[in-house]
Amino acid sequence: MSTAETPVTQVEKKQKKKTVQWGDDPKIGFVEALYLPAIAGGIATALKHAFFKKRSTAQYPEQKPEMPPNYRGVHRLNRDEEGRVKCVACYMCQTACPANCIEIIAAPAPQDDPKWANRDKFPATFTIDELRCIYCGMCEEACPVDAIELTSIYDLTGMSRQEMIFDKEKLLSVFDETSKAGLDPVRTNRGALGPASEKSLQSADSPPPPGRGKHG
C-alpha cells in the first residue's frame, strides 16, 4: 500500500518519529559500580531509625490511633432536638450515592402522634449496606438537613454480611454512641440547613432589585 501514501502522510510519519525522545541511563562510574557506598548509606539510615528517631509503630489494637476529625467512617443518622430521626426522607443521599448502598422507604409521619405533628414525611426504613459503601461522603454532601453523617469510626467488623447492613435503629445508635463519646464529626452543626441555606455573598453586595428604580 506504500504507493497509495501521499507525500503529506510520509512527512507526518517522519515528524512523529522525531517526537519520541529516549532517555539514556546515567553512566555508572567505578565507585558506583562497587555498590559499597550505597550499602553503607543504607545501613546508616537503618541505624539512624533504630537509635535516634521516635518510633512510629503503634501497638494496635491495645493502643488506638486518633483519627482526624474529618475522617469518613461509619455512617450515623442524627437525631433532632426532640430525639426524632432528623432525616426527612427526601432521598437526596440515595440519589447522590454512587455505590447504590442506601435504601430508604418513606412514609407519611404518624399524624396522630403529637410528637410528629410538625413533620410530614419520615423514613419508615433507612438501610445502608456498609460493605457496598465506598465512604465517599456524597450522602452527607447531599443531605439538606444534615441528618446523615460519616463518623470517625473506622474499625467496622462483623460475622456476616447481613449484620453489615445497617438499619435505621443501628444508625441512630451510632449517633447516640458517638455524640455521648464526644466524637461528633467536624461537619456537625455547621449550619441549620447546610451551605445551601446560607446567604451568599452576592446578596449583600448586589444592586437593588430590578424594578425598584425611580418609580419605586
Add this chain to the structure above:
Amino acid sequence: MSTVFVNDIEVEVGPKDNLIQAARAAGVEIPHYCWHEALSVVASCRMCLVEVGEKKPDGTIAMGPKLVPACQTPAKPGTVVKTETAKVKTGQQMTLEFLLLNHPLDCSICDQAGECYLQDYTFKFGKAQSRLNEPKVQRLDKYHIGEQIALFTDRCVMCTRCVRFTREISGTAELQVVARGSVEEIDVFPNKPCNNKLAGNVVDLCPVGALCSKDFLYKKRVWWLKSQKSVCAGCSTGCSIEVDQNEDHVYRLRPRANPLAQGHFMCDEGRFGFKYVQSDNRLKGPTSKSINTVGASVNAVTNGNGSVAGKLFQPADLAVVDHWPAAIQEAREKIKAAVDANASSFAAVFSPMMSVEEAYLLASYLKGLNRNVKLLMGPVPVVGEDDCYPKNVNGSAPTAEKTKFTIRAEKCPNRMGVEKILKHFQGAVVPIEEAIQGTHGIQAWYFVGGYATPDESAGWVTPAIEKATESAKLLIVQDIFPSVLSKRADIVFAGSAFTERDGTFINHRGLAQAFRAATRPPHASRADGRVLNELCQRQGLYNTEVLRKEIASKIPSLESLSVGDLGVHGVELQQLVGAYS
C-alpha cells in the same frame, strides 16, 4: 391564520390561539401557571406577562406601555411579542418572588419536586433571594379534600386550575377559593369532599405540589420514574397515558394529552385501576397437565431438586427451567391433532383485551390450519352506561355537544379491533354466548382472557361458559389470572397485562393507538404477542410495526395501520372518520 412576531420570529398561528400558543409555535417558552389549554382563561397568576405591540402596515412597531398577560391576549395579525426584554424579565422575577413569599420551600419532602413548575420557573426566570424578612404564613395541610387528594395548603400559588376543572370539566364544583389576600386558600364545603370520578386530574393540573395524590404520596421520587407512552385499557375511550414505573413496578398512570382520543384528562377508574397488574394472584408461568409443571417454573425446580438441599448451592438460585418451549410445543401438537380430527369442533375465544396484533396472529394461525375452525368473540364487559361530563347543576349528564369527557360503559380497550380481525377471518362476529346455546358440538377450546379480574369469584367466566366447556377434550387457556377454566385447562399460558405488552388498541370510534411495554411480565409469564408468535412459528421476534404493516396489507378495513409507527396520537381508521364527523 394570522402572522405574529415573537422575539422577531415570524409565526403563523390559528385564529383562536393566544400569545402563549403563538410563542410555543415560535419555540419560545412563556411561563404560566393558571392558564391551561382545556380550561377557561383567568389571567390571575401574572406569570405570563409580556410586552406586546403592533406592527403597523407601514412597518413601524408601536409597543404597548405596560406588560400584558399573554394567556389573555389573542394573537391577532401583526401582534409583536417580546419576552426577553429587561421589563419582562423583571416582571417575571417579581412575580416569582411574590408567589414564593409564603411558600414553605419544602422541596425536600414535596412529592412534586422534580416536576414542579415553581422549581423550573424559578430556575429559568426567577432570582435566588427573597426580600421577605417577616415569618412566613404557615397553614395546616388538608387531607380531607378528597379520598385520593391531599392539599398542602401553603404550597399553593392560587392558580385556581383545580377549581376551574371541577366547574368546567367535571361539572361537580366541589372545590373553591375561600378567604382573600394572604390567607386565601383552596377548600371544599364541609363534608362535601372532591370525590368525583375525574377528581384525580386536579393533581396533574396542579402546577406545584399543593394537590397531591394520596395513592402516590411519598411512594417514589419522580426522577426515578421512567415513563412509557401507553393507552389505558380501562374502557373503550382509550385514553392516552404515560405509565410511570421504576424497577418493573408501576407507580402511577398519568394522562397524556391527545386531541384525537380523550383530550387532556383521564378518569380515576383508569388512573387507579391498574393495580391488578401487580396483584400477587397473577398466573406465574406456563402450566400443563401432561408435562406436570404445575405452578410456577421456579417452584418446579425447587421441588424437582429437593434431594440436593443442604449442599452449598441452592439449585433454585442457579437455574430456572424454562417451561415455555415445552408448553408451546405441546399446545401446537394438540391444536393440530384436534383440528385434524374435527375442525368445526375447535373454537378459539378472542378477548376484547387482546391487541390487534395478537388477535391477528391467533386468527391467522388457526384459520391457516383449517378454515372451519370457529373464531368466537369472548365476553365484552359492560358496566352501567356511558358516564358523560361535565355534569349539570343537578348532577345529570350533559347533552352530546357539550360533553367534554366520557367514561365508557364498555370496560375493555379493543373490542373494535378484535371484531375487525374476526370479521375478516370468520366473516361475522359470533359472540361466545350465541355459539354455546343448545348443542354446540365444540370439543376443543382455545380461550384468551386477560381481563382485569384478580378476584376469581368475580371472574369473566360465566356459568354458561363453564358449563359449555365441561366436557371439552382440549382446553387451552391464555390468561393473566387463575379462573375456573385455567384450573381445568390442559395447558395454561401465563400472559401479560397491558403495561407489559406492545400492541395496538382501537378505541370506540376507530382510533388505532400504539401501547408499549413499560415493565417486564412478572415471574415466568410472557407477553401474549411473544407466546403467539412462537405458537405460530413465525420467523423473527414479535414486532408490532412489522405486524401492523402485514395486517394492513391483508385486511382492507385496517389499511390505516400500514404506517407501522402509529406515532404518539395514533391513527384513525379512514372509513370511520367520515362516519364520526
